[in-house]
Amino acid sequence: MDMTDNSVMHQDLSKFKVLVVDDDSISREIIACMLEPTNCIVKIAEDGFEAINDFFEFQPDIVLMDINMPDVNGVSTLKIIRNQGCVAPIFAVTSSVTKSDVKAYLAAGFNDIIAKPILREILINKISTALTV
Numbered sequence: 829m830d831m832t833d834n835s836v837m838h839q840d841l842s843k844f845k846v847l848v849v850d851d852d853s854i855s856r857e858i859i860a861c862m863l864e865p866t867n868c869i870v871k872i873a874e875d876g877f878e879a880i881n882d883f884f885e886f887q888p889d890i891v892l893m894d895i896n897m898p899d900v901n902g903v904s905t906l907k908i909i910r911n912q913g914c915v916a917p918i919f920a921v922t923s924s925v926t927k928s929d930v931k932a933y934l935a936a937g938f939n940d941i942i943a944k945p946i947l948r949e950i951l952i953n954k955i956s957t958a959l960t961v
Contacts, residue, residue: 833883839956842867847888848880850921851897855944859892860920862948863930866956875898876908883909888916889959892942894920895933903936910937918957921946 846868850856856872860891863870872885873879875897891909895902906918920933923944930941940954 839866839952841956841959842869844889844959845869845886847871847873847879847882847886847891849873849891849897849902850894851875852894854954855894855921859946859951862951863947863955866952868955874932876902876905880908883914884912890916890955891918892921892955893918893938894918895924897922898912906937919954919958 829960841863848856848859848863848870851860851874853874856874860870860872870886871882873882878901880889880900881894882888893902893906897905900908902920902922909918917939918937920938920941921931922929922941922946925941925943933941939958942951942954
C-alpha cells in the first residue's frame with residue numbers, strides 16, 4: 829500500500845459502528861480523532877466491563893481493544909464477548925508487539941493487532957479491509 833494514498837484516509841465507513849476500548853483517555857481520544865474522517869459511528873468504552881455491556885447494546889461491526897486494562901484486561905474481555913457469540917472482528921491495540929505477544933493475541937482470538945503508537949493510515953486500512961471483505 830502506498831502510504832501517501834489519501835483515499836485510505838477518507839474511506840467512507842459511515843455505515844459501520846466501531847467500539848473503542850481503552851482505559852487511557854488520551855488513547856481513546858486519539859483513536860476517535862483518527863477515525864473521524866471516515867464518518868464511522870464510534871462508541872467509547874473505558875474498561876473491559878463497559879466494553880462487555882456496550883458490545884451487546886451497541887452491536888459494533890468491529891472492536892478496537894486495548895490489552896492492558898485494570899480489572900478485566902483485553903484478552904479476558906475478548907474471551908467473554910466471544911463466548912457470548914461475537915463474530916465481529918476484534919483487533920488488539922497494544923504496544924506489546926513482540927512475535928510471542930502477537931502469536932498469543934491471535935491464538936486468544938483477536939483477528940489482528942494494531943501497534944501503539946498508532947499510525948492513522950494503518951488503522952484505517954486495517955479497519956476498512958476487515959469491514960469490506
